[in-house]
Amino acid sequence: MPVSLYASPPGVLFPRGSPQEWGQAARQPPGLLPAQCRAFSNNKILVELDTSSGVATMKFKSPPVNSLSLDFLTEFCISLEKLENDRACRGLIITSAVPRVFSSGLDINEMCGKSREHYAEFWRAVQEMWIRLYSSNMVTVAAINGSSPAGGCLIALTCDYRIMVENPKYIIGLNEAQLGIVAPFWFKDTFVKAVGHRVAERSLQLGLLHSVPEAHRIGLVDEVVPEEKLQEKAAAVVAQWLALPDHARQLTKSMMRKAVLDHMLAHREEDIQNFVNFISKDSIQKSLSMYMEMLKKKKS
């Protein structure tokens, strides 16, 4: 019986809509899914569960860059809840179906020119995503097959293990400072837990985006593999972690993460107010607009 201190986090997001029911392999056209596979998907995310291994693979499929919009975050939380409540599922691999990008982080459009109410709703959804993933009973592995700045990096950091594809074009890190914004304390705490205080302090202040070898060297990613080995490696890692008794692994995970989680939960409403006040400032709105312009110019 899985044990979690945070099976039902307080203040859960009430989803707007629900995903399709699990698709039974038996109902699929022949050859589409193996017999032991179940799947569901929505506009943003595809999930396949291999019931023989108990491992689900979640693929982000929101082109062009899997940015974390309110809709994306809502679908993400619904999918996580569905898997968490499914006794057949014990492990989760998170990866991208969009070429070259794992996730470009929070959707900047959600933080520009909107009402204070919208900012509060959006930020609650960001918190919800982190709470669900950070407190998950499942073994979670990020199979990072593309660039992963800011909120994308946070998703990877929130998993139990990170494997990244070796590619000189891919970058990963918490680059908020480069946008003129600040990584909130729970982004920072999650980062510090992975790489240590000194590395995090330098990386956060400079808003660094690390190359894959550098990310490996500082402990931001645990392993680097060629693209074609990524899924195989991720499956092997999940299997290794699942070989332990669930209750021992889950309680250990809860214990290791409790302080960071409790801190966040205790300051959740205050954190929303801080975000709304910060993001509503004219100077911050200007910085974000300039950053979006810069992204668009880079293309032309």
Ligand SMILES: CCCCCCCCCCCCC/C=C/C(=O)SCCNC(=O)CCNC(=O)[C@H](O)C(C)(C)COP(=O)(O)OP(=O)(O)OC[C@H]1O[C@@H](n2cnc3c(N)ncnc32)[C@H](O)[C@@H]1OP(=O)(O)O
């Ligand atoms: C008392 C103390 C108080 C403190 C209080 C603190 C409160 C908290 C403050 C706020 C905290 C906010 C935390 C924010 C976290 C974030 O995640 S912010 C987002 C940061 N993300 C980025 O910087 C990534 C930007 N994107 C890229 O670098 C590149 O797009 C890419 C991911 C490397 C991919 O490159 P490429 O394949 O070349 O694609 P592009 O051509 O650049 O992009 C394609 C289109 O996508 C648009 N886009 C890209 N990223 C985003 C995004 N994050 N949001 C929205 N849109 C994005 C891009 O503009 C392109 O659009 P078009 O030109 O229209 O095609």
